[in-house]
Amino acid sequence: MFIGISGYNHESAAALVNAKGILLDYKKEESLSRIKGDKSFPKRSIQRIIDDNGLNLEDIKAIAFYERPLTCFMNPIKVAAQHMPRSLGLLSHQFRNFSKSSIACYLDIASKFKGLEKKLIYLDHHLSHTLTALPFSTIQKDICSIVVDGFGDRSTTSISKVNHCYDIKELWSVKYPASLGLFYSAITDFLGFQVNEGEYKVMGLSSFGNSNSDLAKSIFGLIHWDDTNKNILLEMDYFDYHVSVTDSYSKKLSKLLGEPRNHFKSLFPEGPEFQRYADIARGAQDSIVYIMSKIFEHAYRITDCNKFLLSGGVAMNSASLDSLADLPFVEEIILPPSPGDAGAAIGAAYYSFLKRNKDVSSVKLNTPSLFPSKYESTHQRQLANKIISEKFEFLSHKEDQSLKISSELIQKGEVIGIIVGNSESGPRALGNRSLICNGKNHDAVKALNTVIKNRSPFRPTAPCMRIETAKKYYHLREELMQCYLSMSATAKCKPGSVSFSFPTTHVDGTARLQIVEGDNILNKLFAYLEPMGIDILANSSLNVSGDPTCFDLIDALMICSRRPLRYLLTDFGLLKVKV
DSSP: OEEEEEOSSSOOEEEEEOTTSOEEEEEEHHHHHOOTTOOSOOHHHHHHHHHHTTOOGGGOOEEEESSOHHHHHHHHHHHHHTTTTTTHHHHHHHHHTGGGSGGGHHHHHHHHSTTGGGGEEEOOHHHHHHHHHGGGOSOOSSEEEEEEEEEETTEEEEEEEEEETTEEEEEEEEETTOOHHHHHHHHHHHTTOOTTTSHHHHHHHHTTSOTTSHHHHHHHTTEEEETTTTEEEEOGGGBOTTTOSSOSBOHHHHHHHOSOOOTTSOOOTTSTTHHHHHHHHHHHHHHHHHHHHHHHHHHHHHHOOSEEEEESGGGGOGGGHHHHHTSTTOOEEEOOSOOSTTTHHHHHHHHHHHHHOOOGGGOOOOOOOSOOBOOOHHHHHHHHHHHHHHHEEEEESSHHHHHHHHHHHHHTTOOEEEEOSSBOSSSSOOSTEEEEEETTOHHHHHIIIIIISOOOTTSOOEEEEOHHHHHHHEEOOGGGHHHHHTTOSOEEEOTTOGGGGSTTSOTTSEEOOEEOOTTOHHHHHHHHHGGGTOOOEEEEESSOTTSOOOOSHHHHHHHHHHSSOOEEEETTEEEEEOO
């Protein structure tokens, strides 16, 4: 067995791959600690994987960490040292927290899992991302890997040629501090959203903005593509993330754009400053699309590949993928369901497997499930029996009857929570940890989005449907078909389509849709829903805004106690909250 882990800088996680190269389990630390974005050493995730799979430490042949800690620690310090005395606070902070950085990985493993530290290996951060994406591709040789994130070891963006899983060559990279990811995070911070959490809010807000506005153009002018040297250039005078512990942008950015948004104040479309913030977000989103297009063009030139793996935190910018797929040389874009740092634990696990595998010629990384996070519901049912008996009643214990009743409730405008089977690996709820309702019912979608989840009103809920329905309403791209399965890309409504009026459609006429197939619980529901005339579900993660997505049954029951969610579809049947 082989383990991969990520942590310390962004979301932490652990993954387990067996001797055949199959992903068996994956756990995010936030799922178990219930701390949103938990980046601590993933001790709970490692222990849970060991317990759930009946392992001893002797069964683990190698454990890989998703970056090279010393390189990752030293590169920001080298850059900060060039900006003394402005960077004194950052340098002081870095050295004071030396033992709390990822350099502590070896000692943390030795402390919690004695003996396992002797099997620890490290790998390049961007290689972790590439190896996370590669198993999701049916083609695993002669393919290009593009990684775009905030910062990883030496670089912030890279292009590699995957000749084979044992032969991955990095051909181009962008050095820190020029970073598309940190640029977008700084604008996220300026707009009053939490860095590393609120970038998707900026993406949603940008749809309300005007690309031709002065503010959007000002933002667009802060980052450039150097066509001569094939490099990303950032106007660093407007940013402080490379010299400050607390500030991601400088006073110069505030002079350019005006006062930053107070994050304590709610943001509503009818608010007096909403359009200003939307135009700023639009400029940032336009910059992402432009620079990413240039990266893809350069990748095509130097690799001669027209199929692309895309990973890293910026890959979660689903609104940019439709434009990238429109590039004339692109045949396919493949994203892992969890392209960020948490998902990189999967790539690290595969690396530890590849390092110990002797049969190089026959190795092909097995395509992982969208739901690899092993979950045993029976024990949870036993723990929750008292809560269920006191607070809930079963409408049905049988799956087919539960699905039928759930469909009837959805037809009546109800919102249903779902917690069945293993949980999703990525940040998108794909059915097993979801809140759903009729995707064409405006009142139901509003209740799901703002009443139950307490989300910002400018953020749309994703529509979910079968492929035949998707083709009817949306302009699907063959290049992105794999991405639609994990809700990783937006699609444009077809001209003249009624989908423009759906409550799941964004103001710019796009939707981040999910296509369901096979054994997916949502696909099973459509067998009952479609004869009722319901072909689209609104689908959002089963959580309250600001909390991690529910991992187990008890988490879901807590949601029902905190919010007005009345129905819960579980592995044991359909529950209703007692009045």
